[in-house]
Amino acid sequence: MSRPALPIRIGVLGAAAIARDFIKGSAPSKLLRVTAVASRTADKAAAFARDTGIERTFASYAAMLADPDIDAVYNPLPNGLHAEWSIRALDARKHVLCEKPLAASEAEAKAMFAAAQRNGVHLVEAYPYLAQSMTLEVRKLVNTGVIGKPQLIRASFGIPFSDPNNIRLIADLAGGAVMDVGSYATSFIRVMANERPRRVHAVAQWGATGVDRTVAGTFEFPSGLLAQVGASFATGYHRHGQVAGDAGCIDTMFLNHPPIGGPAAFQLRRGTMGVTPIETIPVAVGNGFLAEAESFANLVSSGDLAAWTGATAQESIDIAAMLEALIKSARQGTAVDI
Numbered sequence: 513m514s515r516p517a518l519p520i521r522i523g524v525l526g527a528a529a530i531a532r533d534f535i536k537g538s539a540p541s542k543l544l545r546v547t548a549v550a551s552r553t554a555d556k557a558a559a560f561a562r563d564t565g566i567e568r569t570f571a572s573y574a575a576m577l578a579d580p581d582i583d584a585v586y587n588p589l590p591n592g593l594h595a596e597w598s599i600r601a602l603d604a605r606k607h608v609l610c611e612k613p614l615a616a617s618e619a620e621a622k623a624m625f626a627a628a629q630r631n632g633v634h635l636v637e638a639y640p641y642l643a644q645s646m647t648l649e650v651r652k653l654v655n656t657g658v659i660g661k662p663q664l665i666r667a668s669f670g671i672p673f674s675d676p677n678n679i680r681l682i683a684d685l686a687g688g689a690v691m692d693v694g695s696y697a698t699s700f701i702r703v704m705a706n707e708r709p710r711r712v713h714a715v716a717q718w719g720a721t722g723v724d725r726t727v728a729g730t731f732e733f734p735s736g737l738l739a740q741v742g743a744s745f746a747t748g749y750h751r752h753g754q755v756a757g758d759a760g761c762i763d764t765m766f767l768n769h770p771p772i773g774g775p776a777a778f779q780l781r782r783g784t785m786g787v788t789p790i791e792t793i794p795v796a797v798g799n800g801f802l803a804e805a806e807s808f809a810n811l812v813s814s815g816d817l818a819a820w821t822g823a824t825a826q827e828s829i830d831i832a833a834m835l836e837a838l839i840k841s842a843r844q845g846t847a848v849d850i
């Protein structure tokens with residue numbers, strides 16, 4: 513297993529909008545340095561490097577992957593290119609932090625982890641909220657049984673989106689509400705459930721570019737747990753997750769970053785009756801890119817899987833399977849086995 517020394521040197525694949533936020537957010541870290549950016553065009557790479565203070569630029573993704581002074585790659589390419597370029601990076605023996613959703617299908621996700629394994633490097637999926645103390649605390653409460661056995665999980669994420677030229681609305685690049693905001697809600701369901709669902713039934717409204725615009729789906733789990741997911745490009749901003757157990761209930765916004773205009777907190781009801789008081793649990797929420805990037809740097813430098821707070825390989829494979837099945841079920845109009 514390749515174990516680069518700290519600070520690890522990260523190269524960015526593509527001058528993506530989100531990469532600017534990732535670079536800014538992770539900049540205070542002593543555990544990593546974003547040292548390079550690769551773009552399909554030299555001018556774009558140069559402008560991006562100038563704006564973000566990055567030292568090195570490459571005029572092709574392949575050239576950056578061939579560079580021995582890059583330890584790891586951050587992949588914020590359009591969803592439909594995550595598998596191809598993550599596998600190329602892994603085959604170049606770079607560790608990979610790949611933007612969500614990791615893949616457009618379960619088969620892609622499996623091929624990506626197979627590439628990581630054969631090259632002795634790490635691959636992980638970037639969900640900033642999974643590195644936040646808010647989510648870590650909620651997971652701990654669920655896993656220690658504070659709300660009893662989860663019976664119903666609900667998670668929904670919506671934002672308004674209508675620019676037909678944005679990668680999120682382009683079908684060939686694996687756009688759509690499910691793959692974008694829905695990957696958050698679906699990942700929340702998977703990590704809180706601690707099991708892979710066996711079936712889903714989904715309904716969608718479709719947009720003019722052929723991608724799903726609003727989707728509602730119901731997952732069935734082997735334990736009897738049920739979960740409802742919502743994803744939309746047609747609503748005002750909302751982001752909610754609820755885990756309801758047979759002894760209590762938790763509500764959270766599973767935030768990526770500190771909330772605008774208020775302290776970060778989630779709600780906990782320890783008990784089964786409406787009269788049971790709801791506790792507001794305050795948590796410290798920092799920049800999610802910083803927390804996520806440091807967790808990744810610790811993972812690749814130590815090789816200790818416990819250093820990574822995000823989705824495990826199996827969870828990421830299951831999330832990809834769930835996203836694929838949601839879209840398939842909505843298209844077919846029938847339940848789909850996962």
Ligand SMILES: NC(=O)c1ccc[n+]([C@@H]2O[C@H](COP(=O)([O-])OP(=O)(O)OC[C@H]3O[C@@H](n4cnc5c(N)ncnc54)[C@H](OP(=O)(O)O)[C@@H]3O)[C@@H](O)[C@H]2O)c1
Nearest residue numbers: 526527528529530551552556588589590591611612613679
């Ligand atoms: N974790 C989060 O909070 C978060 C937030 C937003 C987005 N994301 C994820 O990050 C990824 C990128 O999102 P974004 O909004 O930053 O995208 P974006 O600004 O459109 O950037 C995508 C980049 O991919 C490259 N690219 C390569 N082939 C392309 C093609 N055929 N069409 C368009 N671009 C192409 C381009 O870089 P060059 O031209 O320089 O090669 C482009 O700048 C998505 O997977 C998204 O789900 C995550």
